[in-house]
Structures are given as C-alpha cells and as structure tokens.
Amino acid sequence: MALLDVEELSVTFARRNQRPVRAVDGVSFSVDAGEVVGLVGESGCGKSVTSLAIMGLLPKQPGLTVGGKAVFDGTDLLKIDDRSRRDIRGRDIAMIFQDPLSSLNPVVPIGIQVTEVLTRHRGMKGEAAAKEAAQLLDRVGIPDPKRRLKEYPHQLSGGMRQRALIAMAVACQPRLLIADEPTTALDVTIQAQILELLKDLVRDSGTALVMITHDLGVVAGMCDTINVLYGGRVVETARRRPLFRQPRHPYTVGLLGSVPRLDAGRGERLNPIPGSVRDLLPWPDGCAFAPRCTRRIDSCVGEPPALVVTHDSRGYRCVNPAPLPGAPGEEVREVVPGSATPGSVPAQAVPDDPPAVPGLAATPSEEDVA
C-alpha cells in the first residue's frame, strides 16, 4: 500500500459574484515509502495548491472547498481535526518552501526555529535540543553550526537559509517530505547543491519525497515517478525514463520540446508550446489543453478525456496521444472515464488571477535537461 494516496483531490475557491475557480480539479497520484515523486507543471497549474491542501495549510477563507481524499498511512488527511493534523505536520509529513528568506521568521534566531520543532514533536528541551539542532545544521551542510544557531535569517546567505529550512523539515525524520519549488529562488550553482542535499537526505533516511517544480531538469535528476499537471489535473503519469524517452501526452511532448538541449544541433530552434496558459478549456467541455494542442482532433472537445492506463502502469489523459516510436500498438489495461464538475473555471483561465495562495508564481529556468 502506498504511503500517500491522493484521490480525486479538488480545491475550489468561490468568490462572490464570480464563477468559482478550480485550482485543483481531480488530482490523483500516489507516493510509495522512500519514493521520489515529481509534480510538474506551469505556474498556476495547481501544484502548490495540491501540496498545501494535503498539508491542510490553505488559508482558511470563506468559499474554499477541498474535495477528494489524501490518505496518508491509512488516515485521510482531509478528514481529521486540526489537532491531529498539527501532530502529523512536522513529525510525519514535513514541507520545504520556495522562498527561504520569507519562509523564515526574521525576528527569531535560527536556533529557536529549529529547536521549536524538536520541542513540539520530540519533547526535547534546553541543552539537548540545542545540541540536536547543531547536529541537524551540520547534517545539512551548514558550517560552524553552533554560531549559526544564534544568528538571524538575514545574516545567512540564500543557500544557507534553504539548508536551515531543510534542517527544520527533517528534524523529526518525517516519512514524507514535500518540497515546493525548493530551488526556484536560488541561483543555479546553489540549486545543484540543494538538490544534491535533498537526494542524499532521502536516500539515507528512506524518506519519501514529493518534488513540486516547473523545472524538468530537477525532475530528470531526481524523481522516480513523474506526474505532469495541466489545468489542475494530472495529464500524464509515468516513471522517469519512459516519460523522457516516450512522452505520450502532447503537453508533455511540448514541455520537453521547449527545453533547450546541449546535444541539439546547431541552429536548431526551440519549439515553444503555442498559445498561452490562458487559452484553456474548462475540463467539463473537453481537454483543457485542446486549444493549444498540435494533435487536436474533433473528439478532444465535448467531454473530458478518459484516463488511459497502459500495461507498464503509465497513465495519460488524451484521446490522441503521441505515438510510441517503433511500436505500433500497446496494451491498454484500463480506461477510466474522465469526469468533471461543471460550472467552474480552471484557475489558469482566470484573468488577473490573484494567486489564492502565496508563492504560486514561478520563474522559468534556463537549466537544461541532462
């Protein structure tokens, strides 16, 4: 059984006099113990909202509806009360955020921000907690940890801050770590170091990792399984190798085609996906990607595309997928009809879309796919 099983997760923000906005529209994926899973997609595709919904960290506001299931180790995280959720957060599931400076409290020393997790979940106090905190900082590669414990976030460099946040997240050896764009705010050399650190940590401790990113380079280097999101839905799920070798969903094909490659021939042009994220069809009316899709056929519009699950447990939501090179046919194991709640618009289609959750915006990265 999977460690985390997200089924048909949906998040809707309803606002007065406006059509409700579906930030997440039936996302399903699962994470096995020790596995590294990627959630990939453009800004506003619902990656961050998915993770915040699982953690129960969406800002409590009227009009917010969270549906579906997120079963962690037999418990549905969406159904439990606030107190049990606080017990699980930080101890069993921890999270790392995008911007390390704003994610740290500016007026509290790093030491206290680390030890407060230890005090809360492991009952450690005073000297013992400080010692453990220093060890944690040492483990994430912060030199001179004893001195750093007394310092404030503004006295640390960007990479150090992200390391400190990682130290807080792994303080209780959680079974699941969710990293929401952990390298976006850092420069490229530091990005590589932080990814390396995360890789080492999950390998050594057997922690499962959900890596949320817009950056295919990050996914290529780390993830076992990858879920590609578009318009608040998973449009393709596959293991890393098959996904990069033989992407089936035209959106995944487009994503891979728009990444600059070192091994591309001279003068070869990049192939951006035509149109913009605003050109989006609400799922009930068909495939959300159809307006931008190069392989669009008539049956793309009308009803949401079914989820096709193939023999190698890949899945894609497309009626006209990219063909497998050299293999004329494939064994389709299961077809799950797509369903969608009518009457709402996907988040990406909303003009001047104010991110319902801070930290949704992402900048494109120039890193290439290795």
Place this chain on the structure above:
Amino acid sequence: MIRFIVRRLLQLIPTLFGLSILLFIWLRRLPGGPETAILGERGTPEMRAAIRQNLGLDEPILIQYGRFIRRMVRLDLGTSISTKREVTTEFLQRFPGTVELTITAMVIAIGIGIPLGYLAARRRGRFLDHASVGGSLIGICIPVFFLAYILKAIFSENLGWFPSSGRQDPTLGATRITNFFVLDGLMTREWDAAADAIWHLVLPGMALASIPLAIIVRITRASVLEVLNEDFVRTAEAKGLTENVVRRRHVLRNAMLPVATSIGLLTGGLLSGAVLTETVFAFSGIGAFLADSISQRDYPVLMGFIMIIAVVYVLVNLIVDLSYSLIDPRVRVR
C-alpha cells in the same frame, strides 16, 4: 549603542535651540501681554508700562532672548509671572500627575488594544471584528471632554464608584516625596494613600485612553492581518507547532513592530498634557496649567514647560528606537 544614545542626546541641543527661537518669536507676537492679564481692561498706560519694565519686557527682543539663553544654560527657567514661583518648581509639582495619568491611559490602551486588535484580525469579517473596528472609529470620533463628562456622570455621580476630581483625597494627609502620588504611597508604605491615588486615576485614565486605544486596535489589527499572510507563518504551521506558539512567537512578535512606533508617539503626545481631561476631572497636571499660562501670557512658564516637554518627547522616542532594535534584530542601532 552608547554612541547612538550620546549622538541622539547631542542632536537635542540644536533642536532645542531652534525650538526656543520659534517659541520666542511666536509668544511675543501674541496680542496683549502679561500686563493685560494682570490689570485687566482697567489699567492705565502708565501702569502697563511699569509692569512691562518690571518684567524686563520693554527691552529689545534680542536682549530678552539673550537673557533667556543665559538662564537656560544654567538650567534656570525663571519665575512664573502669575504664581511668582520658580518654573522648575511648578513643573516638578505638576508633571508627575501627567506622567501618572499617561501611564494609566497607556496601560489601559495597550492592555485592551493589542488583544482586541489581534482577535479582530483572527476573526476577520465576523462580529468581533466589525464591533472593534466600529468601536474604535467611535473612540476616535468622540470628543474627549464629552467622554470624560459621561464617565464622570455615570461612574462617579450616579454609581459613586470612583472619585470625581483631584489626584488624591486631601484628608488622607499623605506624605509627599516625589509628587508621584502612587509612588509616594508605596515608598512611605501608606497603602491607603497609594490606593486612593490609583482610584483617582481610573476615570481620567479611561477618558484619556480612548483615542490611543482606538489607534492601537486598528494598527494591531492591520499589522496582524499582514503578518498572518507571511510565508514564515505558513512555515510555522507546517512544522505542526501549537497555535499558541505560532501566535506568540511568530505572529505577535512580528506584528508588534509598527505598534511599538505608534505607542511611542502616543505616549509622547500624552506626556505633553491632556488639557481637556485634566480640566474635567480637576486633575492637577501640566495640561490645564499650560492652557492657563497661555491666557495669562506667562512667558517663562510657557517657554520652560514647552522646552522640557520637547526634551521628554525626544527621550521617549529614543527609548522607542532602542526597544525597536530589541524586537527586530534587523534594526541595528549605530
């Protein structure tokens, strides 16, 4: 730190110098003079001239100013024209009352304002929020003297819970040391005198607290709302910390920064006297005395009091700046 304090205190000197020039010009330009206040409308021009000569007001203004500066350097503020007592004595007798009143008002304003502002922010859009925002609007709008009279009518005259005027019951015959009546009572172990002085502070303190309270509620609420949206609060929640720790360590500490600034400014303002409240409750502080001195054209009192108030204001703000660096490590005093 020490250098910062010394530099700020040295900055006081040019500030006071400039203020004294402005004050001097402004006071002398007021129509009429102390002789009118003393003689009324009946004085003959000769009597007026005699008084002016007696007070040294007939000399050229530059000479008068020079004399004033010479005295100031020796920390001598002169003698009041109307009470014939040393200005310093007058000040030391009245200022403690104002300080006690200010402290009472600020304790009420902070003690109610910060928790109320915090709760309003947490219950945003619900009844408590609307009630406190609306209530604070009323608090700002309502004239202080009107509120003072209402408080006096209800709690003193109708219910008889609190005394209606003065700083202490004179029949107690309390010993005076510092003229801080509460402090004196505690120092001399005259507990009944201290309690009576506190009792006398409640109603004027409440009246005076109304505007600072309203301002603190609003600033706290706005500041907490802003901090609640900060990423680090989400981080704290993601760590599974109890609500109590999130609130105290992560939300309130950060939300207090703008509140601290406004508390400093409000305290400084209250210390310069509360004319209306002091008048309604016949409370002997500097406010009412200062107002009288203006109508009496009591130049030495006005000059002296306003100069000291300026010093106090600067000191209060110095303390606020120092406390700021305690709350926020990013602010380093240099």
